[in-house]
Amino acid sequence: MMDSQLSDKSVIETGEMILNMGPQHPSTHGVLRLKIHTDGEVVSKIEPIIGYLHRCFEKHCENLPYEQIVPFTDRCDYLASMHMDHAYSIAVEKLLDIELPERVEYIRVIIAELQRIASHLVAIGTFGLDVGAITPFTWTIRDRERVLDLFEALCGARLLYNYIWPGGVSHDLSPKFIQRTEEFLVYFETQIFEYNELLTGNKIFVERTADVGVMPADVAVNFGVTGPSLRGSGVDYDLRKTQPYSIYDKFDFNVPVGEGKMGTVGDSWDRYWVRMVEMQESIKIIRQAMASLPDGDVHAAMPKKIRPAKGEVYSRYESARGDVGIYIQSNGKNVPLRLKMRSPAFCNLSVLGEIAEGWMISDVITILGSLDIVLGEIDR
Numbered sequence: 001m002m003d004s005q006l007s008d009k010s011v012i013e014t015g016e017m018i019l020n021m022g023p024q025h026p027s028t029h030g031v032l033r034l035k036i037h038t039d040g041e042v043v044s045k046i047e048p049i050i051g052y053l054h055r056c057f058e059k060h061c062e063n064l065p066y067e068q069i070v071p072f073t074d075r076c077d078y079l080a081s082m083h084m085d086h087a088y089s090i091a092v093e094k095l096l097d098i099e100l101p102e103r104v105e106y107i108r109v110i111i112a113e114l115q116r117i118a119s120h121l122v123a124i125g126t127f128g129l130d131v132g133a134i135t136p137f138t139w140t141i142r143d144r145e146r147v148l149d150l151f152e153a154l155c156g157a158r159l160l161y162n163y164i165w166p167g168g169v170s171h172d173l174s175p176k177f178i179q180r181t182e183e184f185l186v187y188f189e190t191q192i193f194e195y196n197e198l199l200t201g202n203k204i205f206v207e208r209t210a211d212v213g214v215m216p217a218d219v220a221v222n223f224g225v226t227g228p229s230l231r232g233s234g235v236d237y238d239l240r241k242t243q244p245y246s247i248y249d250k251f252d253f254n255v256p257v258g259e260g261k262m263g264t265v266g267d268s269w270d271r272y273w274v275r276m277v278e279m280q281e282s283i284k285i286i287r288q289a290m291a292s293l294p295d296g297d298v299h300a301a302m303p304k305k306i307r308p309a310k311g312e313v314y315s316r317y318e319s320a321r322g323d324v325g326i327y328i329q330s331n332g333k334n335v336p337l338r339l340k341m342r343s344p345a346f347c348n349l350s351v352l353g354e355i356a357e358g359w360m361i362s363d364v365i366t367i368l369g370s371l372d373i374v375l376g377e378i379d380r
Helices: 002-007 057-061 066-074 081-096 102-130 135-155 175-200 203-209 217-222 268-291 344-350 352-356 361-371 375-379
Strands: 017-021 033-039 042-049 311-318 323-330 338-342
Touching (some): 033 361, 042 352, 066 081, 081 311, 102 175, 102 268, 102 361, 135 175, 175 268, 203 268, 344 352, 344 375
Antiparallel strands (some): 017 033, 033 042, 311 323
């Protein structure tokens, strides 16, 4: 009787199974929990569950003077802290209607692009690790350390910098820093070639990433995806070009977009490739900025006390992960009435369920890694 029941498929239950991945899982890139609904090995639905790293950032800002908020912005996207500080400082400067010394603007661009390189190195290295490539991770972390060495020489910190302040920067660039930065750029250009040799065209890597997790342009736009993840879908949209802030309109650089070179436009390989090319473009921007670096006092425009008039401001910034938005509402006091951050990683994560449906569980790791999320920024 039992044998006949086993051979009769009508009595075998094939119901949906729910698999929890995280929050303690190395491939979730932080304390993220994915509630994965599966039909066998095929994913039918994904629910990202966030909040494990929530630290009340925005509420803290309502109780802190403007000057004391910078160390908190550091801790949002902790892989690109300079970008967080820069985004916040630009918003405060718009609220105060401050005109910065030209030297400050050039320094900020140099530092921001070094930070973009450091952040993309982590994204590329961990992405390779997610699909089983161990060596590229050790190489990218080694080269990221060289950027962190530069930051440490500049401001004494390697992760949370508190360097870019409203109205200026904490330390000026020394001739030695410029020399060391140029030496790094010369070295790093050859390393990008090595990464391409090792990973970009690697047969196994391409098979694991090409045509996997395709994000059509309309889906990316509808979900509010920005940054390299959006450009990987073939959308030519970078705030440094479309809505230039600071002095980015003075520099000659290209905006790489996904072209489907190894598969379909908008797949996981395209998102990886965009970050690789962006590092080369960052080198071009840094060189141009260092060649034109003017003289000046980096502290000349820094206010002794920040007390903006009543009003509100919304500022946008192209971070390593996409469009960071900072909204500040002032009631005329030295403490913001309201501060709100738009997290690009939050929007980028929200599209995961849409593009991972129908793929194998092992492919979910690839797709998530290609989105390059940071939970500190998402949860705040």
